Amino acid sequence: MNFENRLKEHIERVESVIQGSFDGESPAHGIIRESMMYSLNAGGKRLRPALLLEVNKLYGGDEEAAVQFALALEMIHTYSLIHDDLPCMDDDDLRRGKPTNHIMFGYDIAVLAGDGLLNLAAEVMLDTVIKNNYLPNFIDAMREILKASGPSGMILGQVADIKYETESMNRETLDFINKNKTGKLIVAALTAGGLLANAPVEDVALLGKIGEDMGLMFQMVDDVLDLTGDPEKLGKRTQMDVKNDKRTYPMLIGIDEVKIQIKAYENRLMDYLDRLSVDTEFLKELVHFLALRDY
């Protein structure tokens, strides 16, 4: 198995089902579809779907069903980016090298495209549950994802990110924000992948821990890239955290210390992965790749 090929395979698999995920005939269908698809098709790392597909594959799950859950995860991630980019939030006009959704389609349609993607994600998962004879473990996987994205998960992290007081920011608060805003959906990608494939309960629990560490490591790399990365490669403006007066890991503990902690997370993740009952070569390479990524 070659790492790049397998990652590419996962990404192509989920991208192949995006097109068929929403159809309709009216002109209104046209506009909302175009707006949702614009952001879904805008590229990105497809990290969450790749994690879900990989774990599902490792434990021998049905790929056709899993790819629908992977698609739903990417819809939820995409909706969160559309709403995060709105003028009333981060007010970003560039995402993945392209104009953000509200720049392309207007503020009102961007709000509705986000709403639509969240709703459609739940529809896609539920349709897959029904198509597979109401399998309880599929329903449990859906629950993992919905709990992760909701007001006690990703949305909670976003609220905490908006409302913290700059002066009183500390490590605990920053971890809380990132665990929820970024981490929960990464955790859900891994645990839902395990649940879909009926992985052993100990493995699902361990996958949850792996997701937590991976989420924080991922965010640390993101913070470093915002400071030192190449805007062209990243497809977005850099130095935005400084500009928006956001407190990030490098600002709290210094960029050298962040790099040390990224390495520590990477090492711990390798240990965790060794304890899973399946062959985690790809996941190990993925962790290494994420720790060193420059885009």
Next chain:
Amino acid sequence: MNFENRLKEHIERVESVIQGSFDGESPAHGIIRESMMYSLNAGGKRLRPALLLEVNKLYGGDEEAAVQFALALEMIHTYSLIHDDLPCMDDDDLRRGKPTNHIMFGYDIAVLAGDGLLNLAAEVMLDTVIKNNYLPNFIDAMREILKASGPSGMILGQVADIKYETESMNRETLDFINKNKTGKLIVAALTAGGLLANAPVEDVALLGKIGEDMGLMFQMVDDVLDLTGDPEKLGKRTQMDVKNDKRTYPMLIGIDEVKIQIKAYENRLMDYLDRLSVDTEFLKELVHFLALRDY
């Protein structure tokens, strides 16, 4: 059975479960909870939950489970109002006699409170499914509601409402907007109520037709009230359709003709209700009440 008492009973039942529907300990939980609960507790007619609870009761369904679906419906309705009221949409500052969510909590939190309520609605339904041993008919009921609220239902109607060309508005387009924006969730309230209680398939189909007519009739009354209603009683500003240059039924066909058509819908609804296999006295009185309502 007394109509007012039974309606009050349904409303009190759903309102009794709102408080327990979202808990959390962090300060961020505090803000997002407060914002979601503010709009959920702002009153309203509770029409959709009342319809679901009534139909579920008529066919002998489990009330404890049904009230969770009724709550989810009201969460979805409430989220749609929060987002509709945003400055980038209808820009309303008053709803049910109170400041709208974004006036109270800010634009960013209002977007997230809407997102949170939609997500939480799906969580509440899925938790009820799991609590009831993954009952397939509960999953089917959940699907009715999610299809109704999504980009081929309520969101589609909202997009059509935003994007129509004022000059070329006609009856067909206006019906399309209202069938989706208002009608689909009313249809889902009735059909989901039937599915939860394992109602006969013919009855569920008929409940769908009843919901369609009820939705259009409801919207016609709404349009009339916007023109001639009492702002104090309605808890919102009137004449907004004229102010926003919106084309409504009275503008297209005249207010007298609208009143004739409301009566025609009412009559047809009575016929449909007679064809259900259960005692529809309450639903008949509800239709009559909706046709004549002045708030």
